[in-house]
Amino acid sequence: MKEGPDIARVAALIGDPARANMLTALMTGKALTATELAAEAGITSQTASTHLAKLDGGNLLRVRKQGRHKYFSLATDDVAAVLEGLMGLAAKSGHLRTRTGPRDASLRKARVCYNHLAGDMGIRMFDSFHGRGFLALEDENLQLTRTGAEFMTGFGIDLDSLTAQKSPLCRECLDWSARRSHLAGSLGRALLARIETLGWARRDAGSRAVIFTQRGEAAFAERLAVTPV
Amino acid sequence: MKEGPDIARVAALIGDPARANMLTALMTGKALTATELAAEAGITSQTASTHLAKLDGGNLLRVRKQGRHKYFSLATDDVAAVLEGLMGLAAKSGHLRTRTGPRDASLRKARVCYNHLAGDMGIRMFDSFHGRGFLALEDENLQLTRTGAEFMTGFGIDLDSLTAQKSPLCRECLDWSARRSHLAGSLGRALLARIETLGWARRDAGSRAVIFTQRGEAAFAERLAVTPV
DNA sequence: CGGATGCTTCGATTAACGTCGAACTATGAA
DNA sequence: TTCATAGTTCGACGTTAATCGAAGCATCCG
Structure with missing residues (x-):
C-alpha cells in the first residue's frame, strides 16, 4: 500500500x-x-x-x-544536507535551543557544514563559481568545467588526487536558511582545507563557526567570491 | 550547552x-x-x-x-524539500517499502513534489532554464531574469498574479536522488499547472507520478527542456 | 604479564507515547 | 428539530525504547 x-x-x-x-x-x-x-x-x-x-x-x-x-x-554529504534542512525547519518553528547570540551571527556568516564552507560566504563562493562558468549542470550531476579546473589548480587544489577518490567531486548542499545551496563534495572540502592552509580562516574550537581573518576575508572576496560582471 | x-x-x-x-x-x-x-x-x-x-x-x-x-x-516548500531528502537517505539505505516496480520507474522520470514537477524531467527543465539565462542567483534568492519573465509570459504564465502572492516565486528544491535541484516556488507550481492545462501530462490518481502523453513529452522537450548550445 | 582504557553486551527499570473505545462538540442535510 | 457526518477530548491499555549498572572483550602501555 x-x-x-x-x-x-x-x-x-x-x-x-x-x-x-x-x-x-x-x-x-x-x-x-x-x-x-x-x-x-x-x-x-x-x-x-x-x-x-x-x-x-x-x-x-x-x-x-x-x-x-x-x-x-x-x-555522506546527503546526510549533512538533510540535517541542515531539519535545522532550518526547527529554527523557523522557533524552537531554538539557545536564544540567538553573537555566536549565532558568526555561524550565519561562515560555518563548516560537514567539512565544507557554508553560510553567507559559502553561498557567495558558490554563486561566484557558477557565474564565472566554473560549474556546470550536466546530466544528473554538478560538473567542474575546464576553466573551473584550471582555476582550482591555480588556487592550489590538487585535482588529480580528488578525482582519484570515488566520492563525487562537486555536489550541491542546501543551506541552513534552506533557501540556497553551497558547494559540497570533495572539492568543497578541499577548498575549505586550502583556505585554512593559506591562513585565511580557522575553525572555532567547539562550534561550527569559521572565523576569517581580516586579510583572509579580503583575499576571499578578491579571489573566490568575485562577482562576475 | x-x-x-x-x-x-x-x-x-x-x-x-x-x-x-x-x-x-x-x-x-x-x-x-x-x-x-x-x-x-x-x-x-x-x-x-x-x-x-x-x-x-x-x-x-x-x-x-x-x-x-x-x-x-x-x-512550506522547505518541508517538502526535507521530506524529499529523507526519502533519498531511506532509499539509499535500502529500506524500500515496496520493491522497485514499474511504478517506481515512472516516479523517477516525472513526479509531483508538493505541486511542482520533480524527477528527471523536472531537473532537465531546471537545467534548461538555468542555461538559457532565465534564472539567476541573486543575493540570497533565485531570481527570474527579464528574459526569463518574457519566456514565462509567452508560455502562458500569468506572472502578475504570481508576484502578487507573498510566497516566493522561485526556489530550489533538492530531488529524490538528493543530487540535483529542480524548480519550486509559485512559478514551479504554475508551470506544472500550465503543463496539465495544455494536456501535455496528467497526474496519476493515487500516486505521485506525472504521466506525459507522447505529444506532451515531445512538446516539453521542444519548449521547456531545450538544451542550450 | 598486570593494569588501564575504550567499547560492547546483557538485564532490569522506567518513562514516553501511540492506539483505540467512548463520550462530546460542531456543522450540514432532511 | 432530528439525524448524520467531521472532528476533538478523555481515559486506559499496551508496546516500545531509552537509560544505566554490571560484567565482558579487545587493545594499548609499562
Whole structure:
C-alpha cells in the first residue's frame, strides 16, 4: 500500500535527542570517538554505543576503527544536507535551543557544514563559481568545467588526487536558511582545507563557526567570491 | 550547552510511521481532510486528530477549515524539500517499502513534489532554464531574469498574479536522488499547472507520478527542456 | 604479564507515547 | 428539530525504547 522509501525509519533515527546531539556534533566534519560523542550527548558510553550502532545500521554514519578507538563521521554529504534542512525547519518553528547570540551571527556568516564552507560566504563562493562558468549542470550531476579546473589548480587544489577518490567531486548542499545551496563534495572540502592552509580562516574550537581573518576575508572576496560582471 | 536549532523535535515528529505516511501523502500537493489522512495512514480518526495537532504544532502543516472539514497541506516548500531528502537517505539505505516496480520507474522520470514537477524531467527543465539565462542567483534568492519573465509570459504564465502572492516565486528544491535541484516556488507550481492545462501530462490518481502523453513529452522537450548550445 | 582504557553486551527499570473505545462538540442535510 | 457526518477530548491499555549498572572483550602501555 505505502509507496516510496521508508522515511519514518530514518526520521525516527534522527528524532532521538541523544542521537540528534551526536549528529549535530558531527556536523563540524571532524571524526569523533564514541566516548567523545557520549559526552557531547550527555549520556553514558554504554547507551552511546547502542545509539551509534543504530545510526550506523541506518547508514547515517561512517565508522573507522583505529586501535581501540572507533571514529565516527557522517556517512555522506546527503546526510549533512538533510540535517541542515531539519535545522532550518526547527529554527523557523522557533524552537531554538539557545536564544540567538553573537555566536549565532558568526555561524550565519561562515560555518563548516560537514567539512565544507557554508553560510553567507559559502553561498557567495558558490554563486561566484557558477557565474564565472566554473560549474556546470550536466546530466544528473554538478560538473567542474575546464576553466573551473584550471582555476582550482591555480588556487592550489590538487585535482588529480580528488578525482582519484570515488566520492563525487562537486555536489550541491542546501543551506541552513534552506533557501540556497553551497558547494559540497570533495572539492568543497578541499577548498575549505586550502583556505585554512593559506591562513585565511580557522575553525572555532567547539562550534561550527569559521572565523576569517581580516586579510583572509579580503583575499576571499578578491579571489573566490568575485562577482562576475 | 547544545547550540543550534532543536532538530530532534522535528525529526521525531516525522519519525512516527503514521505521521510519516500522512506527510508523504501530502507530498502530492493536494490538501487532504483529516479522515482522508487517517485512511492513508491506516489509523482511526481519533489518533489521526492527535497526530495532526502535533504536526501543526510543529509548523509542518498548513490548516484550513471549510465548514465541517479541515484541510491539511504541507506548510512550506522547505518541508517538502526535507521530506524529499529523507526519502533519498531511506532509499539509499535500502529500506524500500515496496520493491522497485514499474511504478517506481515512472516516479523517477516525472513526479509531483508538493505541486511542482520533480524527477528527471523536472531537473532537465531546471537545467534548461538555468542555461538559457532565465534564472539567476541573486543575493540570497533565485531570481527570474527579464528574459526569463518574457519566456514565462509567452508560455502562458500569468506572472502578475504570481508576484502578487507573498510566497516566493522561485526556489530550489533538492530531488529524490538528493543530487540535483529542480524548480519550486509559485512559478514551479504554475508551470506544472500550465503543463496539465495544455494536456501535455496528467497526474496519476493515487500516486505521485506525472504521466506525459507522447505529444506532451515531445512538446516539453521542444519548449521547456531545450538544451542550450 | 598486570593494569588501564575504550567499547560492547546483557538485564532490569522506567518513562514516553501511540492506539483505540467512548463520550462530546460542531456543522450540514432532511 | 432530528439525524448524520467531521472532528476533538478523555481515559486506559499496551508496546516500545531509552537509560544505566554490571560484567565482558579487545587493545594499548609499562
